[in-house]
Amino acid sequence: MTGRDVGGRDLTGTGTAEARWRSSGLLAAFPRVTPEELRPAGRVVVVAPHPDDETLGAGGTLAAWAATGGLPVTVVAVTDGEGSHPGSPTLRPAELAERRHDERRRALAALGLPDAAVVRAGLPDAGVAGHRGVLTDLLDGLLRPGDTLLAPLPGDGHPDHDAVAEVADDIAARHGVARWHYAVWLWHWAEPDDPAVPRQDGVAVTLPATAQRAKHDAVACFTTQVQPLSDDPRDAAILPPEVLARLLREVEVLWRTT
Numbered sequence: 001m002t003g004r005d006v007g008g009r010d011l012t013g014t015g016t017a018e019a020r021w022r023s024s025g026l027l028a029a030f031p032r033v034t035p036e037e038l039r040p041a042g043r044v045v046v047v048a049p050h051p052d053d054e055t056l057g058a059g060g061t062l063a064a065w066a067a068t069g070g071l072p073v074t075v076v077a078v079t080d081g082e083g084s085h086p087g088s089p090t091l092r093p094a095e096l097a098e099r100r101h102d103e104r105r106r107a108l109a110a111l112g113l114p115d116a117a118v119v120r121a122g123l124p125d126a127g128v129a130g131h132r133g134v135l136t137d138l139l140d141g142l143l144r145p146g147d148t149l150l151a152p153l154p155g156d157g158h159p160d161h162d163a164v165a166e167v168a169d170d171i172a173a174r175h176g177v178a179r180w181h182y183a184v185w186l187w188h189w190a191e192p193d194d195p196a197v198p199r200q201d202g203v204a205v206t207l208p209a210t211a212q213r214a215k216h217d218a219v220a221c222f223t224t225q226v227q228p229l230s231d232d233p234r235d236a237a238i239l240p241p242e243v244l245a246r247l248l249r250e251v252e253v254l255w256r257t258t
Helices: 018-024 053-067 093-110 128-142 159-175 209-220 241-247
Strands: 044-048 073-079 117-123 148-152 178-182 202-206 251-257
Touching (some): 044 128, 053 073, 053 093, 053 148, 053 178, 073 128, 093 117, 093 209, 117 128, 148 159, 159 178
Parallel strands (some): 044 148
Antiparallel strands (some): 202 251
């Protein structure tokens, strides 16, 4: 997860309160499934626009799958997240990118996926839309029959997420692989009655307590995002408690594209 006000939706502030999502009944309306019911037989390829998106969007599900053993996972790291703190007086973009890469590695280990392959595309943070061809070529050469693709939900609201969703959908359809979508920014800018929130083809994956703990531990690994880099306002935490409340639920909503 990266960005402040980067165009498109309003991604600033703390966003829609989790209490509003819960009181709306929307989350309860999605059919409940267990992680085992969705567990793929083959490799899972998770496409993450920024370091931590795979954890925030589907980390609990991945942890539950990993706990059953024998799950090959590849994470496509589209950007290195160097733009999360523009103008930071503490970390230069290159330093931040390496910190975030290391945080992801520790987070994957916390999810029970220490051996997950991470493929770094190195596309510019907040600039993925201008490099769709690079991502297309990468995924085209990576996907194979039997894979399951996890990618951002189309219309998630961040330009990088939306560009990644578009490319991932096109490539997955071309290769005929199953695909699921996760949301990160949608929970921030949307309201429960917003027609942009898909009601169809979504399920709420009920996370066992062990998977919930693993996801909490994994999110805590992203110290550059959950803690301020310094007291300077430009170094403020990207994921304060109000934001994390929406991303650390006991369920993860995933949408299936057929």
